[in-house]
Each structure stands twice: as structure tokens, then as C-alpha cells.
Amino acid sequence: MNTTDPVPETLPLGEPAYYEVWGGLESANKALWAALWFSTTVAMLALIMVRVVIRRPPVVIRVDDAGQAQVVLDPQQPPVSEAEVKNFLTIFERFYTELNAYTYASDLKLAFNMMTPDFQTKANDMLKRDGVVELLKANQIKTTLFLTELKIVADTPDVIECKVKGYRQTSSYKQDGPTGEVVFEHDIILKKVPRSEAAPNGILVQDFKESVFKRE
DSSP states (O other): OOOOOOOOTTSOTTSOOOOOOSHHHHHHHHHHHHHHHHHHHHHHHHHHHHHHHHHSOOOEEEEOTTOOEEEESOTTSOOOOHHHHHHHHHHHHHHHHSOOTTTHHHHHHHHHTTBOHHHHHHHHHHHHHHTHHHHHHHHTEEEEEEEEEEEEEEEOSSEEEEEEEEEEEEEESSTTOOOEEEEEEEEEEEEEOOOOSSOTTSEEEEEEEEEEEEEO
16 A cells, blocks of 8 residues: 655656745845945935035125125135225335335335236336336435325226325435435226235236326
8 A cells, every 4th residue: 555645736746845934034135225225325415415515605695885786606705895905005006116225126026926917027118118226226215105095996897997196205325315206196907816825815916007296
């Protein structure tokens, strides 16, 4: 009598019989890992966006004296104020026009650093043409500058037009040296440039013209 259990028809002969016990857990585990990677990616992107928003410069609106509002396109480059312009002009005038025989070289060097490259060439040609350095050295001249008025005539997006009035008194380190006085008016055009270590005020001299009203 054959006591062997019959082989189920659904089980092919020669293959092991088993049941998938952990399949559901493995699927759930894969789903959890996918969710973890997705949430980590979203969190990193969110942090990047937050940093971008924090570093974004604020919208700056400038209101002028007439009440006109204008959006400043680059708030990291603040507009040049009237006080900055007048301070710049005062310093430039002293370096460029209050010359004396002992400090003219260092003074002119500082003045040239406050000019655009094009005007540096023009100013150098004018100084050579007028023989300024030769006169300073030959007569041992020293100059005292007095500024009576500094005024902004026009302020455009590219340049600032200014007028400076005053007078210069000249004397000499020599006992019998020449003396004199000049009453002048200067028309100065300042070019707006990006603020930098070389141009912290955001302006450089683009043109300079002197009108003499009195010479003694």
C-alpha cells in the first residue's frame, strides 16, 4: 500500500516549496527609504532657498527733495550724498590746487588718484603746458587755499556737475620770493563709479575748468 502523500498539482516537480513571508516588510522598507531620501532632498532645497532669500538685498526706494520716489537698482552701492560730494571736492581742491614746493609730488599723486584715467592724462598735459612744477620749484612757492562755496549744479545718473568758489594766496619760502592772490571759480564734473577701495565715495573727477575773476 502506497502511503506517500500526493504531490499537489500546483507545485512543479523538482522545485522547492516555500512561502514569501518577508515580502511585505521589504516593500515597506524600500518605500520608507524612498520617502527618507525625498524628504532629505526637499529639506536641503528648502535650506538653499532660505539662504538665497536671506542674502537677497532689500528693495530700497530713494525719495528726493521733491518727493519723487525711485527704486535703487543696486542697494549695495548707495547713492552719493551731498555731504560726500562736498567733502570729496574739498579734499581734491587742496591736493590739486593748494601746492607748495615741498609737498607737490605727494599732493598731486593723491589728486590724480581722485581722477578718471582720461582726466589724469589731460591734467598731466595741462600741468606740463603751464609749467606748474617748474614755477613751484624755482620760486619756492607755498599756497594757502580758501574755499567760499561748494555747490551741486546738477545730479544725473552718470555725472554730478559742481561749482567751487574761493581764492588762493601764494607766498614763497624765499625772503624776496613772489606773492599774490587769485580769486577763482571751478566747474567740476564728477563721474559716478562703483564704490571700491580706490573710489570709496563712488565718484571721480572727469573734468575740471578754472575761471579767474581776480589776480594780484
